[in-house]
Structures are given as C-alpha cells and as structure tokens.
Amino acid sequence: MTKIPMSPANNIASWLASKKTISRLISGIELEKDFSLATLKSLHHRTGEAYRIGITGPPGAGKSTITNLLSRQFLQLGKRVGIIAIDPTSPFTGGALLGDRVRMTELGLDDNIFIRSMATRGSLGGLCKKAVDTADVLDAAGYDIIIFETVGVGQSELDIVRAADSVAVILVPESGDAIQAMKAGLMEIADFFILNKSDRPGAESAYSALRTVLTIRNTVHDPWQPGIIRSVGTENKGIQDILNEITRHRNFLTSTGTLNERREINAKSRVKEIVQKLIDDDLWSSEREMQLLDSLKSISVGKLSPYSVAEQILLNYKKSFRR
Amino acid sequence: MTKIPMSPANNIASWLASKKTISRLISGIELEKDFSLATLKSLHHRTGEAYRIGITGPPGAGKSTITNLLSRQFLQLGKRVGIIAIDPTSPFTGGALLGDRVRMTELGLDDNIFIRSMATRGSLGGLCKKAVDTADVLDAAGYDIIIFETVGVGQSELDIVRAADSVAVILVPESGDAIQAMKAGLMEIADFFILNKSDRPGAESAYSALRTVLTIRNTVHDPWQPGIIRSVGTENKGIQDILNEITRHRNFLTSTGTLNERREINAKSRVKEIVQKLIDDDLWSSEREMQLLDSLKSISVGKLSPYSVAEQILLNYKKSFRR
Numbered sequence: 001m002t003k004i005p006m007s008p009a010n011n012i013a014s015w016l017a018s019k020k021t022i023s024r025l026i027s028g029i030e031l032e033k034d035f036s037l038a039t040l041k042s043l044h045h046r047t048g049e050a051y052r053i054g055i056t057g058p059p060g061a062g063k064s065t066i067t068n069l070l071s072r073q074f075l076q077l078g079k080r081v082g083i084i085a086i087d088p089t090s091p092f093t094g095g096a097l098l099g100d101r102v103r104m105t106e107l108g109l110d111d112n113i114f115i116r117s118m119a120t121r122g123s124l125g126g127l128c129k130k131a132v133d134t135a136d137v138l139d140a141a142g143y144d145i146i147i148f149e150t151v152g153v154g155q156s157e158l159d160i161v162r163a164a165d166s167v168a169v170i171l172v173p174e175s176g177d178a179i180q181a182m183k184a185g186l187m188e189i190a191d192f193f194i195l196n197k198s199d200r201p202g203a204e205s206a207y208s209a210l211r212t213v214l215t216i217r218n219t220v221h222d223p224w225q226p227g228i229i230r231s232v233g234t235e236n237k238g239i240q241d242i243l244n245e246i247t248r249h250r251n252f253l254t255s256t257g258t259l260n261e262r263r264e265i266n267a268k269s270r271v272k273e274i275v276q277k278l279i280d281d282d283l284w285s286s287e288r289e290m291q292l293l294d295s296l297k298s299i300s301v302g303k304l305s306p307y308s309v310a311e312q313i314l315l316n317y318k319k320s321f322r323r
Numbered sequence: 324m325t326k327i328p329m330s331p332a333n334n335i336a337s338w339l340a341s342k343k344t345i346s347r348l349i350s351g352i353e354l355e356k357d358f359s360l361a362t363l364k365s366l367h368h369r370t371g372e373a374y375r376i377g378i379t380g381p382p383g384a385g386k387s388t389i390t391n392l393l394s395r396q397f398l399q400l401g402k403r404v405g406i407i408a409i410d411p412t413s414p415f416t417g418g419a420l421l422g423d424r425v426r427m428t429e430l431g432l433d434d435n436i437f438i439r440s441m442a443t444r445g446s447l448g449g450l451c452k453k454a455v456d457t458a459d460v461l462d463a464a465g466y467d468i469i470i471f472e473t474v475g476v477g478q479s480e481l482d483i484v485r486a487a488d489s490v491a492v493i494l495v496p497e498s499g500d501a502i503q504a505m506k507a508g509l510m511e512i513a514d515f516f517i518l519n520k521s522d523r524p525g526a527e528s529a530y531s532a533l534r535t536v537l538t539i540r541n542t543v544h545d546p547w548q549p550g551i552i553r554s555v556g557t558e559n560k561g562i563q564d565i566l567n568e569i570t571r572h573r574n575f576l577t578s579t580g581t582l583n584e585r586r587e588i589n590a591k592s593r594v595k596e597i598v599q600k601l602i603d604d605d606l607w608s609s610e611r612e613m614q615l616l617d618s619l620k621s622i623s624v625g626k627l628s629p630y631s632v633a634e635q636i637l638l639n640y641k642k643s644f645r646r
Contacts, residue, residue: 037630044628058381174497264619267629271615271622272607274633279602282637284595292594296587299594305367306590307360310597314605321644 012043016141019114026116029133032126040133046140048263050082051250054148054161057170057186062196065233066170066242067149071113073243074145080112082138084131086119086150086160114138128159129273132266135163162189163266165259166249168242170194171210173202187213190226192245198230198238224252283317291316335366339464342437349439352456355449363456369463371586373405374573377471377484380493380509385519388556389493389565390472394436396566397468403435405461407454409442409473409483437461451482452596455589458486485512486589488582489572491565493517494533496525510536513549515568521553521561547575606640614639 015021028036053070055063064085071081118131135146148164150157161167169190174197195207210228227245231238253259291313298304338344351359378386378393387408394404441454458469471487473480484490492513497520518530533551550568554561576582614636621627 041628041630044622044630045625048623048625260620260623263623267619267622268615271618271629271633271636274629275606275636276599276603278633278637279606280599283598283602292591295594296590297583299367299590300371300583300586302368302371305364306594306597307364307367310594310601313594313598314601318644321641 012039012046012140015039016043016046016137022114022137022141023116025137026134029130029137030118036133040136043136043140047136048139050135050139050143050146051166052135052139052146052148052164053246054150054164054167054189055170056150056157056161056167056189057194057196058172059151061170061172062233063149063151063170066194066196066231066239067147069233069236069239070242071145071147073239075110075112079144080114080142082114082135082141082143082146083116084134084138084146084148085115085117086127086131086148086157114141114143126273126277128163129270129277131160132163132270158186158189159269163270165253165262166246167191168194168246170196171206172197173200173206191224191249192226193228194231194238194242195228196231196233199232199235203230223256224249283313288313288316335362335369335463338362339366339369339460345437345460345464346439348460349457352453352460353441359456363459366459366463370459371462373458373462373466373469374489375458375462375469375471375487376569377473377487377490377512378493379473379480379484379490379512380517380519381495382474384493384495385556386472386474386493389517389519389554389562390470392556392559392562393565394468394470396562398433398435402467403437403465405437405458405464405466405469406439407457407461407469407471408438408440409450409454409471409480437464437466449596449600451486452593452600454483455486455593481509481512482592486593488576488585489569490514491517491569493519494529495520496523496529514547514572515549516551517554517561517565518551519554519556522555522558526553546579547572606636611636611639 015025025036025039027033029040055067055070057063067083067085071083074081116134118127118134131148135148138146146164148161150160167189169186169192171186171193172195193210195203195210197203198207207228207230214226214228227248229238229241229245231242250259253262292309295304295309299306299309338348348359348362350356352363376393378390380386390406390408394406397404439457441450441457454471458471461469469487471484473483490512492509492515494509494516495518516533518526518533520526521530530551530553537549537551550571552561552564552568554565573582576585615632618627618632622629622632
C-alpha cells in the first residue's frame with residue numbers, strides 16, 4: 001500500500017496521481033485548510049494546459065444532461081475530463097442538492113473522468129475562488145478538459161463560468177424570449193448558445209429571437225460571431241454540433257491571441273479575490289467581530305451609522321500594523 | 324426657485340423633500356461620490372421607519388407586474404412607496420434594460436411613489452450596498468414601504484432581497500417544479516411564495532410540489548409557516564392576498580421580536596460590506612494596480628502563482644501603514 005504524504009506540497013506528483021488524494025485536496029480547498037493554500041502555490045506551474053468550458057443557464061434547461069453527454073464525447077476522443085458542478089445548497093439539509101449528480105455515477109466510474117460537486121453554502125462566498133482553485137488542481141493533474149457547470153443567472157455564479165475559456169449558455173424555448181435572457185445577464189457572457197429541448201413548441205421563435213438579438217450585438221465591434229446550437233439532450237441530439245462550436249471558438253481564441261488576453265483578465269480578478277479573502281481572514285479577528293456585534297443594536301435603531309462603525313473597524317485594523 | 328444646497332449633508336431635510344434632489348443623491352451613491360457617503364451618515368438616524376419588502380424570482384415570472392399592482396394597492400391605503408428595481412445591465416447599450424420600467428411611467432407620476440432602477444453593471448459589485456443605501460435614503464425621506472425588486476437566482480441578487488424585512492419569491496408553473504426552485508436557492512430566502520400565472524396549466528401540480536417541500540421544511544424548528552399565494556398578475560388577481568400575507572408576516576416579526584433581530588443580522592453583513600469597500604478603495608491604488616498588471620502574464624503562463632502575487636500586494640499594503 002502506498003503511503004500518502006501528509007503535506008501534499010512536498011510531494012505534488014503523488015497527490016495528483018490518484019482521485020482519492022485529489023478529492024482530499026479539493027476538500028481542503030473547500031474547508032479552507034492551510035495545506036491547500038501551500039499546495040495551490042506549488043502546483044501552479046503545472047497549470048495552463050487544460051481547456052476550460054463554462055456551461056450555464058436557467059434552472060431546468062438541461063445543463064447536467066448536456067454536460068454528461070459532452071463529457072462522454074470528449075472521453076471517446078481520448079480526453080480526460082474534469083467536471084466542477086456548482087449546486088446551490090439546500091436550506092433543509094445544509095448540503096448540496098445532489099440529485100443530478102446521481103445520474104453521473106456511471107460516468108464517474110471511468111478513470112479518465114473526475115466529477116466534483118461544490119455547494120454554494122449561503123453567503124459564505126469565495127465560491128468562485130474555490131471553483132477556480134479546484135480547476136487548477138484538475139488542470140495540474142492532467143485533465144485536458146475542465147467543465148464548470150453552474151445553475152444561475154446571478155453574479156457570483158456567472159463569475160465562475162466567466163473564468164472559463166469558452167462559455168456556453170443553455171436556453172430552452174420555455175425560458176422565455178431572448179429579452180428575458182438578456183435580463184438575466186446571460187447574453188453578456190455567452191460565447192455561444194445551446195437551444196436545448198429544441199423539439200418543443202416555440203423552439204423556432206426562440207431561435208429567431210435569439211438570432212435577432214445577436215444581430216444587434218454584431219454591429220458592435222467584436223470579430224467573434226456566437227453560434228446558436230440546437231440540441232435535444234434527452235435524445236442525445238446536437239452534441240457533436242456543440243463540440244464543433246467549442247472547437248470553432250477555441251480556434252478563434254488561439255488564432256487571434258485572445259486566449260492569453262482572456263486568461264490574463266481572469267487572473268486579474270482572481271488575484272483581487274484572493275487579496276480580499278486574505279484581508280477578510282486577517283481583519284475579522286474575534287476582537288473586531290465583537291466590536292461589530294456590540295454596535296448592531298445601535299445601528300438597527302438608527303443611533304449609529306453603519307458607515308461610522310465600518311470606519312472605526314478599519315481604523316482599528318490599520319492601527320494594528322503600527323504596533 | 325429654491326436653491327439646492329451643494330452639500331446635502333448640511334441640509335438633509337431640504338434634500339429629502341424633493342424627488343429631484345433625492346434622485347441626485349441616489350446618483351451620487353451609484354457613482355460613489357464623496358458627498359453621498361457623508362450624507363448617508365447624517366441621515367441614518369432618520370431611518371428604520373419604513374417597511375422593506377423584497378420581491379424576487381426567475382426571469383419572466385412577472386415580478387414587475389406584481390410590484391406595480393402591489394404598489395398601487397399601498398398607495399390606495401395612503402402609503403408612500405419607494406421601488407428599487409435591479410435591472411441587469413444590457414451588454415449592448417451598457418445601460419439598464421428599462422423595458423419593464425416603461426410600464427411604470429403611469430405609477431411614477433404619483434407624488435407618493437418613487438421608482439428607481441439600478442443596473443448591475445457587470446462585475447463592478449457593491450450593488451447590494453448601493454441598493455440598501457438607496458433604501459435608507461427613501462426611508463429617511465418618509466417613504467413607508469420600500470420594495471426591492473430583483474431578477475435572479477444568484478447570490479448577489481439574493482443578498483439584496485435578503486436585506487428586506489419580508490421576502491416574496493415569485494414562481495410560475497413553467498419555472499419547473501419545487502426542486503428547481505430549491506436548486507436556485509430561492510426556497511432558502513422566501514418568507515412566502517407567490518405562484519403567479521396560476522391560471523396556466525400545471526399550476527395545481529406546482530402548488531402541490533411547493534406545499535410538499537414546505538412541509539419538509541416545517542419539521543425543522545421554525546415557528547413561521549410560509550404561505551403560497553396564487554395570483555394572475557395580468558388580471559390583477561390575488562394582489563389583496565399578497566398584501567394580507569405581507570401583513571401576516573410583519574405581525575409575526577413584530578410580535579416575536581424577530582424584526583429587530585433580523586435587522587441586526589442585516590446590519591452586520593452591511594457593515595462588513597462597507598468595510599470591504601473601504602479597504603478596496605484604499606488598497607487598490609494605481610501603484611498596486613500596476614503591480615498586479617505587471618504580474619498577469621507570469622500568472623497566466625504558470626510562472627507565478629496568483630497566491631504569491633496576492634500575498635505580495637497585501638504585504639505592500641500593510642507596509643504602507645508603518646511608514
């Protein structure tokens with residue numbers, strides 16, 4: 001039996017060789033264990049090879065189904081695939097809603113696929129950072145394709161898929177017209193669209209509406225023309241077309257040099273998120289938490305402004321460095 | 324003609340007396356002008372009287388329609404109403420998608436109603452802080468009811484409605500079953516549900532599914548039982564029932580003392596958000612932005628870890644206090 005080293009940072013290669021230790025490392029990231037930070041630093045030089053795909057859309061659009069089928073396709077091409085699925089936390093169990101994940105069990109048995117669900121856990125935040133950290137682990141472990149799958153039309157959820165190289169937005173005829181998708185902020189981040197369940201009534205008008213909106217968009221100076229791929233996930237239709245569209249986008253990014261540019265932009269927001277996390281941990285000592293708790297009643301009855309309290313806490317923090 | 328004082332902080336009362344100057348103050352908040360911070364501090368003692376309602380749900384559920392009808396009802400009861408509508412930014416125009424707002428024009432002419440749209444503006448963030456700041460302005464200006472209306476199933480969007488005293492989640496039969504709503508994180512924050520478009524097929528099964536999920540929830544220790552109100556916004560049906568449910572929840576909160584508790588919890592996250600904003604402004608000087616920009620290429624090619632860069636920047640920030 002191989003002995004697993006206590007600190008992965010000292011022996012990255014062996015940690016990244018087994019699914020079991022990779023899982024442990026990702027759990028460390030989720031629980032913000034110290035060893036995970038050291039490890040992330042030391043594995044960074046192994047990253048950058050994987051191609052990252054973000055898949056998002058409204059609840060019920062068929063994201064899991066499409067993700068599964070796509071992964072199977074990649075496997076057949078000899079690729080190793082990592083899936084990072086963001087599941088909003090259930091308020092009842094405190095854990096992630098893993099219903100969809102159950103369907104992935106079959107896929108998960110394949111040695112060349114790694115599936116990880118991450119829960120949103122209320123307002124704890126830092127989810128985007130953790131998801132990207134996890135992608136780095138899988139990247140360093142030699143997975144060729146990494147798929148972020150998130151439900152959502154929300155800012156934090158969109159931030160996660162935005163961290164990908166190619167972003168697919170899945171819509172269904174029932175999710176309303178293109179205007180609704182625009183309202184949800186989905187048009188902004190899509191490199192291409194998947195119109196799933198396109199055998200349903202209303203599919204053609206949804207397609208046309210989307211086309212029209214994209215026409216308006218194309219008058220703005222952007223050499224990339226997002227495609228609209230029709231699919232029927234439950235019947236395994238359109239998956240090859242999605243794959244082709246991913247390839248078309250990837251070729252566009254590499255041929256124009258936009259891939260590096262895009263990754264640098266992503267690195268920028270990532271560093272900012274890490275800085276914020278480091279400061280948060282540093283600033284919110286139990287002493288300052290107490291200072292805050294003591295002032296809450298005064299704030300809620302209108303006696304003390306939250307701005308004054310915030311300034312006091314910041315002042316206290318800054319003073320701590322002068323000591 | 325009355326002269327508007329240059330600095331509202333010196334003359335709050337006159338600023339809060341006219342819609343025009345209130346608007347100017349809110350613009351100051353959105354654009355992060357210095358005067359707005361000073362003003363917010365000095366008007367805080369006037370806040371706390373308004374009752375705040377959050378309305379959210381998936382795109383296309385009919386949030387604007389319900390908000391409009393509800394506001395009209397409040398106006399008839401002699402209440403002054405402020406509406407803060409969060410509109411995701413259009414990627415094409417850079418501005419908010421004001422389609423729905425147009426319908427509000429009629430309402431907006433009433434002197435006792437104030438409508439403000441705020442755009443999400445990509446990843447600029449701070450939207451929750453700005454929305455709550457705006458609510459404080461309207462609260463201090465004597466609006467009795469403040470409604471936050473946000474599209475969304477995302478974290479930042481949910482944070483805004485969570486800042487309210489009562490949160491209504493609007494669902495429609497087509498938005499899928501209760502499990503989908505759970506996935507979107509909506510069950511967690513709802514004080515009650517509005518099943519809109521409940522004349523459509525599938526309404527009864529959607530109602531039952533929601534009921535079932537709520538039954539599970541109720542086994543957990545929570546004395547509050549969220550109602551499910553059926554409505555048909557386009558036919559003005561069910562609005563009085565929604566109003567009754569709001570009253571029932573408000574009475575519950577005040578009779579159990581939970582209202583203060585809830586507002587203190589909200590004050591806590593608010594102070595934390597303000598502290599974060601203050602630090603952000605302070606830390607990201609042009610010098611440190613440059614330090615970050617210089618390292619982006621090294622990060623994206625795997626030479627430098629984003630964690631190392633973040634630590635360097637934080638170190639540099641801390642050193643600046645020792646000087």
